Amino acid sequence: MNEVENNEEKIYLANVCDKITIEIGEKSNIVKTMENGIIELKRYMWNNQREFDNVEKIALDYIHEEEINTAELELKRLEILNRIKESPYFGRIDFEDEEYKDLMSVYIGLTNVKDDDGFESLVYDWRAPISSMYYEYGVGKAGYSAPIGQINGEIKLKRQYKIENRKIKYIFDNDLNIDDELLKEALTKNTSEKMRNIVNSIQKDQNRIIRNESDRILIVEGPAGSGKTSVALHRIAYLLYKDKKTINSRNILIFSPSYVFSNYISNVLPELGEENVMQTTFSEYAKRFLSEYSEVESNVEQLEKMHDVEVNRYLKNGCIQIKMNSKFKSILDEYIKKVENNVEFRDISIKRNVLITKEEYINLYTNIYKNIEPKKRLDKIVDRAFMLYDDGTNDEMKEGRIREYLHAEINSNIDTKQLYIDFYKDENVKKVIKETFNIENINDICEFTISSLEGSEISYEDAICLLYFKGKIEGFFESEEIKHLIIDEAQDYNEMQYEIIKNVFKKSKITILGDVNQAINPYVSYKDFSNVKEIWGNKTTNMLELTNCYRSSYEITMFTNDLLKIKNANPMNRNEGLPKIIKGPPKKDMWEIMKKDVSNMLDNNYKQIAIVCKSIKDCDEIYRVMKEKFENINCIKKGEDIYKKGIVVIPAYLAKGLEFDGVLVYSPKGSSYVDERDIKLLYVVCTRALHELRIYNESSDIGLLERIDKGLYEGSNI
Structure with a gap:
């Protein structure tokens, strides 16, 4: 780019920044005036309420509500303007319409910025139809779908910017989708305590998912670090922009794996200028329809008990193994037919x-x-x-x-809870379960279940079964308000849950995101999501795949791919050193090595460091040890805990969906990953790391890690 062009870019940026400054001033005054007006109207209504008849009260309430809504819109615009004022755009395409031969420069940013007359866009919102070409095409033939129809032409120039403090740091001209160097720079940044937006680095395959409007049920499968959750959140922002007249944040619901994860992703939509949508877990949602119980066990609590030696793990795991399996649904369906015909x-x-x-x-x-x-x-x-x-x-x-x-x-007053309890008393049912699952202690499991169901708290696995059972006997509640449902970590939902969701959200569009390799419950397993697709039917369902891993370094991705022998997870060309496995040290020596490694990570300016353990007991132990040296360390042990920046100790099943600059996997004796059922949990743990992965194994037997090519990690015996 020559000096003339460089100066033109500086002038254009200065002009856009000036327009933003002027609009900020205007919006600030409008918001302040409207706030004062709302206060005055409220005071007037309060002071004169006795003098109003019903019609006047209704009219004033309507005016008051309209003014509040208008003020909220103005405030929302003011917030996004303040967010972009230092960096108003990140990309540009010069597009020539093939019909009119007009060449227009399209600058793309987080939101639109208009000229003085309000007619011409100086910056286009990244979600605008014309902006889609920035993500879809390089220099050459291009097109986009506009409200008036398909517009075709040619991209003459594609340019990317790094702007900070209203100054251009650098410019890339390229004919690729998103320049590798710019993407690499975005990915090498240290992580933060909250997920960030990715509008300036959305890839072509991600963009097609974000802007997909044709499929009622969209299933997105991708490996760890492929951006599934980011894509889902940007998809929400796109839908709120595209369908603003028919959908708002109250019409969208996210089923999240835990509140730790919900808190982690809570900044993305506000960064994109949208209100946060409703988030809940499946167990919390189920609680609304299981009034017979004061508490419903969460999926996190279920996983915790599976790994906790203090609880009756033998019977608990037996219950989970049976009830979370798709074969159990068939047994329950046969019993439902029996109930149906017992009239x-x-x-x-x-x-x-x-x-x-x-x-x-x-x-x-x-x-x-x-x-x-x-x-x-x-x-x-x-x-x-x-x-x-x-x-x-x-x-x-x-x-x-x-x-x-x-x-x-x-006899229409059917007691579904009692019928469900009676299911476990039925000798024929016991016989079928025993033969189907080859389980000898079926009487113990059924008695354990009956005792649990007669209490005040219902287990996660029974909550799913009872909710399905009630729906089939009494009819499912049908959601009217939710127009779009997002299901994250889809591999952790069994087929019975999907049947419930299908019946409850009959009128909703649904986006389902997951990775079968991250199924941390060993009793819920999919080869792929074709079974889920069949639940809704092929005509209304589409499956799309993401194959690039953006989170972890090249070395970490190759290491984790080899653990599961994954072929369709492409690493980014970002080299940062091999993962390290330290095996065989006495526990106290291992603690000292870990303290030293955490200190080195802090010296490398890592913002987020995780020590990941297999059990709560191990979390408590290593937290006490590390607290001696690191005062700012936190320990997350429950799904309701808040994810904070710095050093965190966290159980493996709660780390899902999160990411850290450095990950230390703590495996004292008795907690090594040796059981084949733990292999996907180990994969989840290792794929949390962006830059550095270290595994500390007190035993010299590293279990499942033995299957990884020794050239993909550094090993040391202490």
């Missing part, structure tokens, strides 16, 4: 007045209402009988007693 058909009468004959009863239940759930069928039959009965009175209390009588007569 005593007879004449329905009041005072010898036959309202519905036995034959009519059979026809209504087995034919006319056959496509709805058993409880709803019986309720409809009660309604029909009530309509047919007329004793000439119009007494509401008497009508209530008649309905009550008919419900008892038709």
Whole structure:
């Protein structure tokens, strides 16, 4: 780029920054004026409330609400302007329309910036239709879908910027999708306590997922570090921009693996200028429909108990192994059919007045209402009988007693909780479970389950089964408000959960993101997501794949790929040294080595360092040891804990989805990764690291790590 062009770029940047400064001033004044107006209106309404009639009150309430909504929009614009004022854009394309031969320079940033007249865009929002070409094409033939139709032409120039403090640090001209050097620079940054937006480095495959509008059910599969969660959040921001007239943040729900993870991703949408959407875990959502219990065990608590020697792990693991398996759903479905058919058909009468004959009863239940759930069928039959009965009175209390009588007569007051408990008392059911899962202690498992179900807290695995069972017997609650559902860490949901989700969110679009190699519950396992696709059907479902790993260095990605012999996870060309395995030191010597390594990481300016353990017991032990040297160390042990920056001790199952500059895997004797069922958990742990991975194994037997090519790590015996 010559000096003339360089000066033109500086002038353009200065002009955009000036426009932003002016708009910030204007919006600040508007917000302040509106705030004062709202306060005055509220005071006026309070002081004169006795003088208003109902119509006036409704009108004033409407005005008040409209003013608040307008003020919120102005404040939202002010916040995003303040966010971009030092760096208003990151890219540019010069596009020539093939029809009109007009050449226009399109600058792309976090949000749009208009000229003085408000007609011409000085900067386009990254979500605008024309901006899609920046992510999709290099120099050459290009096109985009506009509201008026497809626009084709040619990109004459593609340029990327690094702007800080209103100054251009550097400029890249390139004909690739996103310049490798710029992407590498974005990826080599140390991580922070919150996930960041990736608008300036979105890749072509990610962009197509973000802007996908055609598929009702979209399944995205990708390896660790491929940007699945980032893509989901940017997809939300895109939908809120594209469909702002029909969808808002209250219409989108994220099913998150834990509140630790929810907190970690909570900054991305506000950075993109959007309100945070609702987030919950599956167990919290299920709690709304399981009022019989005061508490519902979370998936995190379930995993914790699986690894905790203090609980009755033998029976607990047996329950999880059976109930989380897709084969168990078939057994439960057979029992549901039995419940469905267990109806005593007879004449329905009041005072010898036959309202519905036995034959009519059979026809209504087995034919006319056959496509709805058993409880709803019986309720409809009660309604029909009530309509047919007329004793000439119009007494509401008497009508209530008649309905009550008919419900008892038709036996429509089904106790689904008791029916579910009875399922585990059924000898035929026990026999089928025993034969299906080859489990000898089935009586112990069933008694353990019954005892648990009769308490005040329900286990995670039983919450899923009971919710499904209730839905099949009573009918599923159908969500009206949620228009788009995001399911993250999809590999941890079993098929029964997906059936529940399918029935509850019948009218919603759904984005499902996961990686079968990160299934940390050994009893929920998918070869791929084709089974999930079949639940909704191929016509409404599409599967897309991400294959590039952006998080970890080349060496760490090659190491983790070899652990699972993964072929479709491409590492970034970012070299930062081999992972290290330290094996065989006495525990106290290992602690000293770890302290020294953490200090070196801090000297390297690592912001986020994790010591990952297999169990809570190990977390407590290493936290006490490391606390002696590092005062700012934190320990996360529950799904509700907050993820803080600095040094953190965390169990493996809670580290999923998070990332750290350096990861230290602590494996004292008894906690090594030696069981084949732990291999995916180990993969999850190791793929948390961006720059440095160190594994400390007290035993000289490194278990599952033995299968990794010795050329992919540095090993040392102490």
